[in-house]
Amino acid sequence: MSSGLSTPLSQASTLIGSTELKDMLQADTSETFISSSVILEYYASKASSAIFLYDLARELGFGPTAKGLHQSSENNTYAVTFDVQSRAGAGLTLLGRLSEGTSSEAARALTAFTGPLGLAQMSPTLSLFPKPTSSSRVILQVPAASHIGSDLTLSPTLSSLNPFFGSVPESFAVLLSATPQEIADFTAISYTISQSHVVHIFDHWSAGRELSRKHTKSLTPSNPVFDTHTAFRKAGYDFFEYVGDAAATNVVIVLNSPLALSIKSVASVIPSFGAVIVKVLRPWDETALRKVVPTSVQSIHVLDHATSSTSFAPLFHDVLGGLSQSSSKSAPRVSSVRIDVPTLGQLLVSAQSLVGYLSSIIPINWFAPPQIPARNTKRIVFYSNPTTSLKDVPTISSQLYLTSPKLDAHLLQETDAFSKPGGTTRSTLIVGAAREAQSSIPIPFEVGQGPEVDALVILDASLLKSHDLFSSVKEGAPVLIVSPWNADEIISNLSSTNKENISLKRPHLLLLDTEGLSKELKDFSLEAPLVASSFLRLYLGQTATLETVTSLSKALFGKEINTLPVDQVARAAWDALKAVNIPVDGFPADEKFIPSKGFSFNTISPSPTNESTVTTIRSSPWLEAGKLLLFKEAFAPAPEPVTAGQYAQVSALRPDIAERRFLVTCTVNRRLTPLEYNRNVFHLEFDTSNTGLKYEIGEALGVHGWNDTQEVLDFCAWYGLNPGDVISIPVAGEPGKRHVRTIFQAFQQQIDIFGKPPKGFYEILSGHATAREDRMALRFISAAEGSSTFKKLSELETVTFADVLRKFPSARPPVEVLCEIVGDIKPRHYSIASAQSAVGDRVDLLVVTVDWVTPSGSPRYGQCTRYLAALKPGQKVTVSIKPSVMKLPPDNMQPIIMAGLGTGAAPFRAFMQHRALLASKKIPVGPMLYYFGSRHRSEEYLYGEEIEAFLQDGVITHAGLAFSRDEKRKVYIQHKMLQDGQMLSDMLGEKKGQRGVFYLCGPTWPVPDVFEAIVGALVEYDGLERSAAEQYIEDLKEEERYVLEVY
Structure with missing residues (x-):
């Protein structure tokens, strides 16, 4: 990344180099921000002969800094580290080490990091330590944060240290620090005390991890020549x-x-x-x-x-x-x-x-309770998943505020490791005007003075369904949701609690699809900068302009990111931000209110701090599957609370999918085009009886398709996998739950091994390549310089994950890792071609098979259309429902104008069925115009017999059929619409007041021509100027009377 952006140093699982940290500590105080816990590790590494890292301290995030410093140092400048276990008598390890000290380690202390419980375990042995000297003394660094209760919530309580406080040997000094400045300074002081061993207890619940601008230079350790009183006096501190x-x-x-x-x-x-x-x-x-x-x-x-x-x-x-x-x-x-x-x-x-x-x-009688003065600060909260590419967004977005000398800004991150797989991180940024006298207040306490959040950024949209995110949000506050979902999908995934709070507080919901934007910009590493740019706009509020946001983005990232101008990134983020409309009356209450989960701070270091790899997916022989069958009481999932009417959700049915799933039965698979025709367009019918599946007219059916059986078996054989081995995969959003299946089932039904790999896959795969040429080639493709190669592979050759693995055979990640980096098969959505009001327990689809040949001659097939085309009557299919913009107008008398190309006819068949049903019941209905386009009438007049019947019955008032290849002069639907200008103007224009609704479904290419046809009709027959006609169509879009569903 070519920019001025630096990564803040805080407790993390990555090793930190000495040069980077030294530069940060010596940088100008107004331009750097760093956590005091990192400074503490740095001082300890520099002033110690060795560092013992007890497991209780490693769990709190300590170790990476010290290890990184030692690995990158020369001549043993920084202390060697040892990982040790906490147990009764743990202090004996340190006692033994003290007796082994050499003259070369003179004036350097022995340091140990442990937690409060670990110090309590050491307490009985501390009295055995020899009298401290400048060359033989122990410094115990104790982060004050302890797991409490059955939910393991972290607390700053010192209660576990009471036995130690009551029996501290005379040879020990005990220091307590609670602000970021004190933590750094008391660490330095502890290494200047020569007449005592030292126990330094510091706040790691808040202050030790807080990121903020360095206001003053920290003390640095000096030669150990002082007693405790002298060391504190020289540092400018008092005991009390x-x-x-x-x-x-x-x-x-x-x-x-x-x-x-x-x-x-x-x-x-x-x-x-x-x-x-x-x-x-x-x-x-x-x-x-x-x-x-x-x-x-x-x-x-x-x-x-x-x-x-x-x-x-x-x-x-x-x-x-x-x-x-x-x-x-x-x-x-x-x-x-x-x-x-x-x-x-x-x-x-x-x-x-x-x-x-x-x-x-305090025995004081107050006439009135004291008023706590409000602090004029803004509070911004980020919710993220610590395992995704967006995990660094809170820190990146906060950098301008943390480094500004005109602001007093603080950032604190807390992680809940148990409420969902991978954990959830809550980052709180507090921003206020800089003050001359700096006072330190724990961030959780400062937030508690005014619980309402000024702005909210949700980087993990799955939390909308499971967690309470809006209870602390101010009324009308901006909320940025980063997700590829559209507005309807966001709303459908809101939990009961979140719906209730949104209806009450009416926040300004904004949606940003960074995944789609990064794909358009051909660089998936841009997701975090895109969110950061949008956050700047969110923070500035109504004063934000594109110029201001671009200027601030340049201050944050420099002029370009991975050779892409920051102006382009800021513009893309600005244009892509969409509002999510909240109904005037709020959201209707759910039939069954299911409370959302709260947030519990129980983890500081969400990633393992050692070098071992923790894999959430694991493979095994049939033993594990056998346990599940033999001990169902222990392993069977509890009944799902989510229901659709009287039908419960089948818990074993793709439990990795958040949406409600249904198991339907294929009853009809009929080809609509002739066998000799080169395009296979087919009609499907599924029986939905006894499933609880309900759908509205115009909605889409998500089909969870399977990969081809033979291709899966071929891949397993080539990769050296036993298809019958068992693999255990965590269930998304359900902590502690896993679903177990064979490797064959996983690659056939869940893992998208024959899908298109993103650029990041090449980068991850390079780390598993053993051959140098494979590793260099993969790195090149994933870098900015390899963009053209990536584009060729992705867009021309349309390679799959399996193809890439075959192309670079030395890159063979274990199957557990492969499943994680490939990801799951996404459902493919098809417009429903039936109205449930007319067909009952049935859902119909209109599908065309997708197949092509690459420039190199390899055949390719659409994954889901291939699966659907091969369905036989009686086969079960997993499906879900997706909301759509294709909705019938509220008034049955409103005219409907439908324009469909090819399989775009699907939703209009549902429209026609419903209006025909109303007409059969003598309910008055308005006119329906149907424009349909395809290549040949004899081969692709889809549902032609039904259309002719609807015309004869008067359900369809007028049809404009355009078969482009049947005449010498190609005729398309826009030409038919030009011929019907008067009719279109009457139905859509203001003169007649019919309030007609226009729908277009199909490919994107005819959109401009159709737009021109309607504009022309309004100009010619409604008397509008062209600019007024164009604006009128924009107004129709806002009223949902000009609806496009194109692909």
Whole structure:
């Protein structure tokens, strides 16, 4: 990417090089943003002889920075790392290492990363550590974030450390940091203390992972020559910090943590109140504590993190012991307050709850509850899938705000690993004006002060069906949905909860198809920049212009991205943004309300932090399938709550598909064109009885077609696969569920191995190529320089995934990986050629087989039309319903003008059947005009007998039939429409007020000529100027009276 864009450094699964990180740390403070946890790892790597990474710390995202620094360093500049397991007595490993130190490691500490639980496990062995020296000391870096409860939610509670706090050996100093600046500085301080081993406990629930602009230069580790007091004094810090009223009568004392920062942020609104924040717990300095507590204090409330109301309260005992020895005659009363995990969780996401809680423990009678001053900030939330190409969009989109010296911006990402396969990441960006005095507030707490979201970006549209996304959105707020779905599909995939909230808050829904745009621009790596450009427009709101968005995009990406001008990318994103209309009365309530899932923060590092590969798809012999058959009670899926009337969803029927699926039976497969004719157009009928399938006139039927049996067997034989082996595949959107099938079934029914590969497939495949020539060729095709080669393969040779694998035989990913990178067969949608009101439990299709020969002579077949053409009566087919724009007008008397080419006649047959049914019941109906075009009347007059019958019965008022190859002068439907200009003008124009509706279905090529025919009719017979006629048609489109369904 040729741009000024840099990747922010935060906890990730990728290794980070020393040069990149060093440049970031030394960059101008106004141009870089970095998480303090990365700075911490950098300092630890530089100042340590070795780093022990315990599994509890690796689970919290630590390790990649330290490992990357060591691998890219020369002369052992950065410490070697060791992966170790947390267990009872884990500290003995460090004790043994201390005894092995060499003179070459002098002045370099031994560092260990572990979690709060790991530190508690080490606690019994810490007293065995030798007296620390400058060349033999241990630094324990402890990220404060713990999994709590059965749902494993992450919490910043320190309650698991209470046994350690009560038994810290005298040779250990204990530091606590809670802001991004403190985390970096206290890390540096910990490596300058020579007279103590050090335990540095820092907030990793929020501050340690927060991305924000560096406001000041962080301290850097120096030679270890100081005791703890001297090190803190030289760094400009104190053991205790006091905030609040200088003449306070009530004071709380709390360990430095997100809770302490939250109390600090509200201290000013509580009268006669103050707070003491403990930043150094050991050595405990009673004199320093007495100095910071105002002499006016009457009551001191010590807040301890606790597991229950009766838990040991170590901080209370420290404070009580220190202040009870005070020489003052009127010593303040000291009381203990234990804050359990559920209470802590509530206090950290609501300022009002915190103030209310403090008021309950402080004996002050307030005439009115204190008002918390509102912060003038914007809150933007992104929802994404951490395994997709759009996972970096929140960070990329936020970069301009995070680096601006005029803004105070912060970004925090949280992941829920369990609510759906692959996980869900929620990224919160808070943007406000820069302030002279920088104060740090935990982002979850700041969001809690005003829960409403100013803008929402949904990068994983499948969440619309499963998760509650709109409950915190402001009324009328913009919402960007990134998806290839159209507006009707978006609406049909909304959960009951989301429908209810959208109807109530009426957000401005915007839709962006980055997949389709990237395909048009011939570069799938542009998806993230396209979203980022659209986000800039979203953020600017009504002040946004194309020029402004383009200018900001250039500031973010440079002048071009992969040789494509940024102007073109910004323009494409601007033009592609579409609105999703919300009905005036909101969405009708679902018959059965199914609540959506909430979001739970339970994962910091969504990807594995070690080098092993975790594959979500796995193959095995028949043993696993046998278990499913033998132990159905344990493995059978629960009954689906989704129903259609009295018919439940068949859970085993393509469970990887989000839409409701139906199993229908083929009853008729009849060819409509002569056998000797080179085009096979055929009519299908499916029996839908006892399936619950209902469809509206004009909707489309999604057919989940199968790959050809012999081609699948040939591919398995060539690839060396046993078709009978079993493969287990996760069910999308259903955590913990998997469906098991044979490899043959997977490639026949689900994996799109004979589909068209995107450019990204070549790049992924290159990593599996063992032959250098294959690897270089695949990389070339996937790069910008190989665009012409990719275009030739994709558009001329129309190669499939299988073809590419055969072309580069050394690239043989395991079958589990192959299934993931190829993806699933997408349903093909066909306009339904019947009206259910007329045919009952039946659905009809009109299909033409698609086949062609490539320039190299290879035959090609349309995957789904080939499958449908081979159907025999009695065969079962999996289908789903897709909404369409082809809807009948609400008034039966409105004229209908239908124009269909070839199989575009399908929806109009349904129109005719329905109007014929109404007429048979003596219900008045308006006129119907039918224009149909094909090559030859004798071969492609599709449903000709039915059309003639409808004409004879008066259902069709007039027909304009154009068979282009039957006459010397080719005649098309637009020519027939020109002849009927007066009739078209009367039905569509304003003069007669008939409010007719025009429909066109078929290929795109006649659209301009048809448009010209109608414009000409309006000009000639309705008296409109050409410009007015063109605008009139645009107005008809808005009224859904000029409807196109072309392909």
